[in-house]
Amino acid sequence: MDAVKKVPATHAYTHVVQYYETDAMRVVHHSNYIRWMEECRLDYMAGIGLPYDKMEEQGLIVPVISASCEYKAATRYGETVKITSEMERFDGLRFFLTYCITDPKGSVLHATGRTGHCFLNRDMKPVNVKKSAPAVYEVFQSFK
């Protein structure tokens, strides 16, 4: 019997703060943390064999259904952040990821966050991922 390949349930991603991400408070605008979570998430998915451009090509759309962020310590131009993501839950229809945004060493916590996602087809209708994209389903099952 073949062993099921296990995919890592966490992923770390590095982002260099860009000047255009700052605002007049001289810190990164809070909306960009939501974008950083996306950067980390899509890098994570690509790493476990689910590059999002290929998923879209195959007609599987994975929109954000919820996003939240708790801001703990501001980030500034000249800094680099580490975003660590963890697969929290997958129920066959939706999945949820949590995020920690820290300095590169992990000693300063800048923010924590969470996003939720579902699966749609090209017509933006919900799909049963197990049926319509079994290979994707298998990856999500292998987190468990």
Place this chain on the structure above:
Amino acid sequence: MDAVKKVPATHAYTHVVQYYETDAMRVVHHSNYIRWMEECRLDYMAGIGLPYDKMEEQGLIVPVISASCEYKAATRYGETVKITSEMERFDGLRFFLTYCITDPKGSVLHATGRTGHCFLNRDMKPVNVKKSAPAVYEVFQSFK
């Protein structure tokens, strides 16, 4: 006895969806809803006598400490959205606003959201708004 001027606890704001706010899913990128909440919030604050540029000039910084959004129905280029904000809570140190993003008639719910805020001085240190900005405190009290 003077009547205390009451400020409205809700505010409605209109935003025309911009093409640059869309993404490759052909809908508005989810991070922009966080920006729309800011647009509505700062318009609201300006309307009740707390224009944010003047607050910053006086050394009162009001950062976002939390933000969340539940996405219900996508928005597209060519649409207009109405963002309705409500003051949920003010405890002297922090305040929280909730948001509803709908079509202009209010018949399609696109998203709901919530943001939390605190008060800082120019050195990004928390301040007691009652002491350091009594006029601002009074406005926040008058929601009740």
Place this chain on the structure above:
Amino acid sequence: MDAVKKVPATHAYTHVVQYYETDAMRVVHHSNYIRWMEECRLDYMAGIGLPYDKMEEQGLIVPVISASCEYKAATRYGETVKITSEMERFDGLRFFLTYCITDPKGSVLHATGRTGHCFLNRDMKPVNVKKSAPAVYEVFQSFK
């Protein structure tokens, strides 16, 4: 003989500066002027009967082939800008617009700009707009 309906060769558009458009210099980030030109341009096109969402639905894509901006005086949160656009040239394949970004009264010149555009079909191939979209061609001719 029917008079050809003339469309205005200029358009004025108002934009309220958003806080999220500022950067750590405490002024609007220069990339946003490019976005403001788009806001003005698409509002202009909608006003002359060429709403861009409808054009895309009909398979006519109008990408930006060039963009430039000369920055004269910074803009800040709390300000409103007027963007005036003028149809500079249309040669059947491409068109060019110029822009002036000023304060609402037109007394402070914040920036000038120019964008160039072509016409593509859904496969991102150049099209002869006269043949493939005669109604659009007619509008562009009527500027003259």
Place this chain on the structure above:
Amino acid sequence: MDAVKKVPATHAYTHVVQYYETDAMRVVHHSNYIRWMEECRLDYMAGIGLPYDKMEEQGLIVPVISASCEYKAATRYGETVKITSEMERFDGLRFFLTYCITDPKGSVLHATGRTGHCFLNRDMKPVNVKKSAPAVYEVFQSFK
């Protein structure tokens, strides 16, 4: 006599296209190329000993006075771009950089661009960089 340290007149920078940079045409929105030039430019400056956060701390502001971009071939989510920048001219008051945006191998030209910059003090007044920031002046001289 000490040899004057020469700084490289060109710089190459890699950017991974982000999903939030795309628009409803399913390609990267044109305004983001202006931001990519900034990414490349500030990375370049940091590499030759002029990290922009430190320059700002010392009171030297380097705004964009002009920006232009010619778009040649669209970029999409899933792609990586190489931005190559070259110091075109420095006249003591202003400097100009040109940019080439290509695929990583340099075989597909996505865009070319150019930005101009001046030097301001904290009050946003033009400064003579030779007098007010001789170390910065020396770096800019050493391109020649």
